[in-house]
Amino acid sequence: MDKETKLKIKIADASASRYIENNRFTIQSLAQQLDIEPSVIFGHFPNRSAILDYFYESRLLLFAEDLKQIKGYSDFSLSEKMSNLFYLLIDQFQQHREFVLLTYKERILSPNCSSGFQKTFVRSLEEIFSADVQISSTASLCKGRFLYQSIFCHFHGLILFWMNDQSQNYVNSMALIDKWCSLIEEIYYSKIIDRGFDFTKFLFYQSPFSKMISKS
Amino acid sequence: METFPSTKYQRGKIFAKTGFKVGKNYAEHYLKSLALGKKNKSELHRKTAEDVFGEFTKLRGTALKIAQSFSIDQGFLPTEFSEVMTKAQYKVPPINKSLVRAIIKQELGKFPEFLFNDFDPEAIAAASIGQVHKATLKNGKKIAIKIQYPGVRETIASDIALARTLFKSILPRGSEVDPYIDEVKTTLLLETDYISEGESINRFHKRFSNEKVITPEWIPELSTERVLTMSFVDGVHLDEFLTGNPAQPEKDHYGQIFWDFFHNQIKDRDEVHADTHPGNFLFTPDGKLGVIDFGCVKKFPEDFFINYLRLLPTHLNRDEKAILELYNRLEVLKDNPETNAKEKEFYEFCKHYGFTFAMPYLDDSFDFGDNEYKDLIRNYTRNAPVTTEPRGNKHFIYTTRVHLGLYHFLMKLGAKISTVQSKELLEEVLTEFA
Numbered sequence: 002m003d004k005e006t007k008l009k010i011k012i013a014d015a016s017a018s019r020y021i022e023n024n025r026f027t028i029q030s031l032a033q034q035l036d037i038e039p040s041v042i043f044g045h046f047p048n049r050s051a052i053l054d055y056f057y058e059s060r061l062l063l064f065a066e067d068l069k070q071i072k073g074y075s076d077f078s079l080s081e082k083m084s085n086l087f088y089l090l091i092d093q094f095q096q097h098r099e100f101v102l103l104t105y106k107e108r109i110l111s112p113n114c115s116s117g118f119q120k121t122f123v124r125s126l127e128e129i130f131s132a133d134v135q136i137s138s139t140a141s142l143c144k145g146r147f148l149y150q151s152i153f154c155h156f157h158g159l160i161l162f163w164m165n166d167q168s169q170n171y172v173n174s175m176a177l178i179d180k181w182c183s184l185i186e187e188i189y190y191s192k193i194i195d196r197g198f199d200f201t202k203f204l205f206y207q208s209p210f211s212k213m214i215s216k217s
Numbered sequence: 218m219e220t221f222p223s224t225k226y227q228r229g230k231i232f233a234k235t236g237f238k239v240g241k242n243y244a245e246h247y248l249k250s251l252a253l254g255k256k257n258k259s260e261l262h263r264k265t266a267e268d269v270f271g272e273f274t275k276l277r278g279t280a281l282k283i284a285q286s287f288s289i290d291q292g293f294l295p296t297e298f299s300e301v302m303t304k305a306q307y308k309v310p311p312i313n314k315s316l317v318r319a320i321i322k323q324e325l326g327k328f329p330e331f332l333f334n335d336f337d338p339e340a341i342a343a344a345s346i347g348q349v350h351k352a353t354l355k356n357g358k359k360i361a362i363k364i365q366y367p368g369v370r371e372t373i374a375s376d377i378a379l380a381r382t383l384f385k386s387i388l389p390r391g392s393e394v395d396p397y398i399d400e401v402k403t404t405l406l407l408e409t410d411y412i413s414e415g416e417s418i419n420r421f422h423k424r425f426s427n428e429k430v431i432t433p434e435w436i437p438e439l440s441t442e443r444v445l446t447m448s449f450v451d452g453v454h455l456d457e458f459l460t461g462n463p464a465q466p467e468k469d470h471y472g473q474i475f476w477d478f479f480h481n482q483i484k485d486r487d488e489v490h491a492d493t494h495p496g497n498f499l500f501t502p503d504g505k506l507g508v509i510d511f512g513c514v515k516k517f518p519e520d521f522f523i524n525y526l527r528l529l530p531t532h533l534n535r536d537e538k539a540i541l542e543l544y545n546r547l548e549v550l551k552d553n554p555e556t557n558a559k560e561k562e563f564y565e566f567c568k569h570y571g572f573t574f575a576m577p578y579l580d581d582s583f584d585f586g587d588n589e590y591k592d593l594i595r596n597y598t599r600n601a602p603v604t605t606e607p608r609g610n611k612h613f614i615y616t617t618r619v620h621l622g623l624y625h626f627l628m629k630l631g632a633k634i635s636t637v638q639s640k641e642l643l644e645e646v647l648t649e650f651a
């Protein structure tokens with residue numbers, strides 16, 4: 002990761018912390034906290050909102066960075082790769098949980114947001130799916146925009162579930178990600194029946210989506 | 218305990234000296250009478266077993282584990298049921314590599330690459346509610362890390378509820394399964410707390426790690442409720458040990474350690490390792506017995522424990538009055554066998570099975586490799602009268618599991634062991650409480 006990106010991420014992290022204290026913080030106060038000139042910040046971001054958006058986008062850059070640490074990543078299965086993406090994002094979000102709770106809906110979910118997060122997210126998915134050789138030939142026809150969009154929607158579901166997750170250390174969110182990614186993999190590797198049942202049972206007891214819908 | 222004829226428990230007189238041959242005839246004779254007219258029932262049970270089993274496999278979870286706890290050793294489900302049951306291993310889905318990383322990060326704060334010198338992303342073994350990985354610490358020490366599948370604790374309650382319904386649907390109306398299921402539920406929930414398991418590991422390490430037995434050491438800095446880190450115990454499981462065609466003295470060596478380990482646990486009248494299945498014992502290259510998995514340790518109420526141990530000499534002495542009295546104390550009987558025919562049948566079975574079970578304590582040594590004895594035990598479990606309802610104090614679930622587990626292990630190993638020391642030990646405990 003280059004120096005410039007690192008600096009930008011540092012600014013984004015600091016702004017997430019500032020935001021919790023005061024959601025109308027000034028660039029000046031942010032610069033002061035970081036011990037840099039405001040012009041440095043303006044050199045990278047036009048305004049405060051752009052910094053907050055970049056917070057989300059940069060989580061995916063951190064994800065890409067983390068991939069380099071993982072030994073044997075290329076041997077991961079589809080569901081391992083996909084769940085890895087979700088876990089790392091959740092892990093990132095968790096470190097700024099309060100900020101995410103306050104801003105996710107407005108910055109990522111709202112239909113009129115033009116998010117760099119979404120574009121980068123879809124690109125990450127594309128990489129995951131196109132590198133996979135096991136996907137059955139019929140299923141591979143379904144790859145593409147529609148697939149990535151729908152996974153992105155499910156991702157929102159997972160995040161909303163995580164936001165409301167009362168379980169210790171968010172174990173239920175982790176279990177849900179696991180089951181959900183396995184399900185996607187089973188569909189794509191065409192072995193749906195078994196895991197489908199497990200998943201259904203889990204949904205039955207945790208009913209994340211019903212919680213999600215009622216609360217969002 | 219006042220009314221119990223304590224004079225029976227005088228040191229040195231506790232164990233009868235009937236001799237193995239006489240004892241075997243006694244046990245065999247009863248079996249023959251029992252086996253007559255059994256066959257027709259068996260088909261029916263198999264059918265029920267398969268039906269219910271189908272339901273259970275769909276659940277995969279805790280329910281299956283409960284069924285296993287209740288299986289053969291508990292003796293209240295038809296053998297056919299337990300046979301089908303034991304074929305299925307209770308399993309949670311394997312934890313994939315991403316999830317393993319994520320759990321470690323979540324629980325220990327860092328990804329494995331930063332915590333360990335070396336971490337094997339492939340599990341070395343499946344555990345009942347998670348899996349075990351091998352790793353090396355920065356200081357070079359080899360460790361085993363048990364990782365729990367997320368959300369297991371949360372699903373236990375719902376799985377138990379399902380199991381309860383299923384059991385009630387196959388057992389006769391009015392059977393009292395609840396205390397048993399509750400007991401299993403408590404145990405299962407405790408098994409999901411790896412901190413408590415870590416503490417047990419420590420206590421057992423203090424009590425039992427010696428020149429013959431090795432147990433892991435807990436590494437609390439790298440452990441949480443859902444991740445358990447401990448020292449790695451090198452060794453092979455029973456099956457692998459047997460494929461190497463070990464010589465008889467070698468089998469006897471390990472068998473003796475195993476037998477003595479079991480009885481030494483009784484000596485302290487403290488906790489016992491309550492999960493005696495082959496996966497939890499290792500044959501180490503330096504001739505020790507490795508004991509792992511302290512997720513299920515039990516301390517029985519003293520009253521129950523002593524009465525349980527009394528079953529051994531009392532059966533061997535064939536003292537009907539004392540046996541009846543013990544059965545009543547241990548809630549084995551529901552009615553007077555003299556006036557209730559069904560109860561009589563059950564009583565007769567228990568009396569003979571109990572005798573057979575106590576046979577290793579007849580002489581000063583016992584050969585668990587003896588095929589006739591294996592047949593006896595097998596036939597008794599197979600021909601258990603189908604009460605299809607739980608009997609006996611709820612703690613039986615674990616004492617029988619441990620005790621029968623010990624026998625099955627030694628029979629499979631084919632070890633000949635000396636019982637002198639163990640009998641002395643039992644006499645000591647029983648005289649103290651006479």
Ligand SMILES: Nc1ncnc2c1ncn2[C@@H]1O[C@H](COP(=O)(O)OP(=O)(O)OP(=O)(O)O)[C@@H](O)[C@H]1O
Pocket residue numbers: 341342343344345346347349361363433447448449450451492496497509510511512
């Ligand atoms: N300290 C250790 N050293 C070496 N191997 C270990 C160690 N701990 C666990 N294992 C391996 O992992 C397997 C499963 O571990 P363990 O028995 O503790 O899990 P469990 O969840 O309690 O499983 P179960 O309930 O089926 O006994 C063991 O059979 C053994 O092969």
